[in-house]
Amino acid sequence: MALLTRQLLNRGRCPIPNDNKKIWGIGGFRENLYINVERREKEDHRKLILPLTQWKQQVMQTCSATCENDQIGIFVAAGDDIEPLLPFLSVIPLLALDFPVFDDGRSYSKAVQLRTCHFYLGELRAVGDILIDQVSNMIRCGFDTLEVTHSLTQVRLAAHSGEFFTGFYQSGAKLVRSGQRRVWYTFG
């Protein structure tokens, strides 16, 4: 693990470290169990998030996703294809899908594909430019957690009752009126 980390420190891009980042999910803010690869040397008690390109190289080198990979989450840039991940989804604990700007919607589709077509059961995390007005869409697309930097969004989420989903048409996507049933429950 340590060797791998050192190798990775010298490569590629990961999200910019930011001390103001907070992890939020339904139920409120929570501890971040992961650390981006750049910061690994300073704080190595936490699990690691690798960019997809580096993870791919590693898999190619070892010809498998080794058992230690259940400690490694993967950062998937908005333009990355999720195809290489598909055979390994059962051992990947976390996928961090990027929103480089708030109106880049590619990661919504990837989240839905991962949940509904590829049955990904690990943690789906939204990272990047996240504002309060996207939170509902993200949860409805199957994200578990959001990495929030925007301070006003943090304030609004902190003040939030957790009940801002008042009803949407896509519940079950079968035009079945869901009453109180929340749409993301259909993702299992």
Add this chain to the structure above:
Amino acid sequence: MYRYDEFDKAFVAARVAEFSDQVKRRLAGELTEDEFRPLRLRNGVYLQLHAYMLRVAIPYGTLSSRQMRKLAHIARCYDRGYGHFTTRQNIQFNWPRLVDIPEILSELADVEMHAIQTSGNCIRNITSDHFAGVAADEITDPRPYAEILRQWSSLHPEFSYLPRKFKFAIIGAQTDRAAIQLHDIGLRLNRNAVGELGFSFYIGGGQGRTPMVAKLLHEFIPVENLLHYATAIVRIYNLYGRRDNKYKARIKILVHETGFGQLREDIDVEFAALKRSERYDLTLLQADIEAINAYFCTPDLENHPNGRDTLVSLRLKDQAFDCWVDKNVTRHKHPDYAIVTISLKAIGGIPGNATAAQMDIVADLAERYSYNELRVSYHQNLVLPYVALQDLYAVYNVLVASSLASANIGQISDIIACPGLDYCSLANARSISIAQQISTRFSRPGYQEKIGEIQLNISGCINACGHHHAGHIGILGVEKKGTELYQLTLGGSAGNRCSIGEITGHGFAADEIVDAVETIIHTYLSLRIDHGEPFIDAYRRIGMMPFRQALYGTADKTAAE
């Protein structure tokens, strides 16, 4: 027409509350204009040349008398007494104050209307045939499917941040009256060999600076797979559509750059995966369709078998009425009824504009003579879909008294035009004044009739909101060295034989363009086989050369430029 159920009402109310909060945050300075922009656009609020503009959806162009009266009320109380009906079955109010918009939306919600997704990079208002449900040539009414698509696409969690706007149009008739091949997705209901209902999917049509006619992606998708296939297309577009250049971000460019065959393969792979997925079952069940159908109150039309005789004798007595019936009245699927198109193209008027008083009068007419129902056409006219033949004369007389009886549907003065530089912050040139001059020029008695069926469209800039590419004669306003110039195109068409117009040559100044149009008309009149050959047929037969020769004194394209 469709009535909201409890869920629809709660949904719209929640959205009004959400946007009211966003407006409050903007006015308090908590949101920057950049952050507010996508939120207001999602609710139909644009920042225009002089003020905010609110665009309200009229889903698939159907509205009730009560809804029309509410639009009149909004025009009167929050605007300057009028509204502008657009080419996508919306209405625009040009002068609302931002602070009033939450209240306007709340008033609209009272009559089951909204402005959700009338702008922004999302799936826009689903448009349809303005004669849906009443046309004699219809296979089936497309509006229940339009409503299903409206619900499916409203605040869709996956498709709210697409690379660019995305437009659906759907028809259920032989004749395409909704320009489906000029949409990102065009749908035509049809039946297969064993009589099952399904959809032909057209993809990648659009106007703007890169006009393209949509291609047939799939001949027959069964009704139960409507949402699977629509989701597959929009998902592939969301994932792979360009986001680096807004002028290359529409799906037509993805079709062009990926290659039609490859893109179809990609869509088919996604379609297959969606059909397999048990966790995201998009299968449209017959029970779901029937549930939606039940909320459409299609009127039970009474028989009035004597109406035809009454109509014949009135037409003989009143020549102006006869002319109006000839131009503005269309055959209904019920033999005792007719479809009335009310022209919003008064000679010298502003195409698509209606005053609050006119909206009220049309609402009254619909209430009294058309089972409370109205339609808005993409040609920017209004339609009374259920008028008994015996009532036509009464309707006509009210319209005459309200300056709404222009007998010019399908004529040269039935101009499609965008608001242009008079309102729009994108425009390079004025559209309205050119439309006014053209309709005035051709208004002398007998002249329009002599010219016959023709579509003339005007856009004030390359974004083509006035559909100039699809006009038999198209006029595009451009700006060159600080002056307004008008470029002419010929041979565009939006219907079953959809085509993009060809540019004649160099543009004309504002004081030359009407003469240039008249030159084209004179050329056509002198070259057509007879009165029965419409402009577009003549153009397709003889081509551009004689027109170019008449306009520029040369048939050579390069010399004309």
